[in-house]
Amino acid sequence: MPAITPAPLRLAIIVGSTRDGRFAPTVAAWTRARAAERADLTVDVVDLVETPLPTVFPAFGQPPAPGTAESLAKVSPRLAAADAFVIVTPEYNHSFPAALKNAIDWHNPEWHAKPVGFVSYGGVSGGLRAVEQLRVVLAELHAVTVRDTVSFHGHWDKFDAEGDAVDPASNAAAKTMLDQLVWWAHALRDAKAVRPYAA
Template sequence: MTTDVPLKLAVIIGSVREGRVGPVFAEWITAHAATSFEVDVIDLADHADLPLAFPAKDAAPSAEIVAAVSRLTPRLEAADAFVVVTPEYNHSYPAALKNLVDWHFTQWQAKPVGFVSYGGVSGGLRAVEHLRGVFAEMHAVTVRDQVSFADYWTLFGEDGGLTPSDAAEAGAKALLGQLDWWARALSEARASRPYAA
């Protein structure tokens, strides 16, 4: 893959709760990413029909399950890299996000994943630490740098607009730079030799 070919980045909004602010952070990182990536925003609130229960081991999935999963699978498959936007709920990440990960496997393999997190004093860091182990199990590569927003509610003006710090802006640049490097390296590797899970 040459450096002038735009990479495809899926930005995943992990929270589906009423009153969530994940879309604001997704819009912020998407604006940064759009200069170098082709961005697809996947809002899990638009996929509430993704079932929680898996079919029995020897049972075929229902038509409803197939339809719900197949609406997401091609978008994940097409992505060269991912940014997961997640809050921290009770020292971890949202159930809807785990459900998305669990319904897919090869779509994550040998691709890089970065994180934008938000929460209270920890800024969502504990959610990300849990997700790193989950994505390792999916054979994905999580990049080192991330962007976290502690006490995120203090970052919104009266107009509802986000006012991130200079550190967050620099963090976004580092995160996206690492995703670009890993996505290109891994894309070339997958093209030359199939990944052995």
């Protein structure tokens, strides 16, 4: 009897920087290319510049501002459909971008019992301080962050003119991170099919 091939996992890559002149598109495109090489993933890139969300939350018990539902409709179903996430983030002032935190905070069940990997970039730290803080935030939302990350220290000279990483070790790091992400995504998807997750 032939082995059953599981359906590809749906991966959402979230581009966390919205700053003018951002380097994020280069890192996100490289990340997407690494994920697209895999037959076990389908990829959706959620760029917070292209899908801005409201920055003002309604007071408790009050309706959201006009236009909120329309903005969320461009993002929320895509996060809900994802089996796993990769967050592409720079480091701003030893932390992560406000737009990324805003996108995280507008959602809750969309994160539950799903794995999250990270591709970070920055100066000396390579964005790792942003990643460590994101782990704490996402744990509160019942997400599972994978151990290994991809980090670009001094990112300005880490990509060539075509957008490829100049250090082959970066590709190896991406494979390790995605391998872990896929393992957790299958494990969690299979478990939720048997028993709904209780948040």
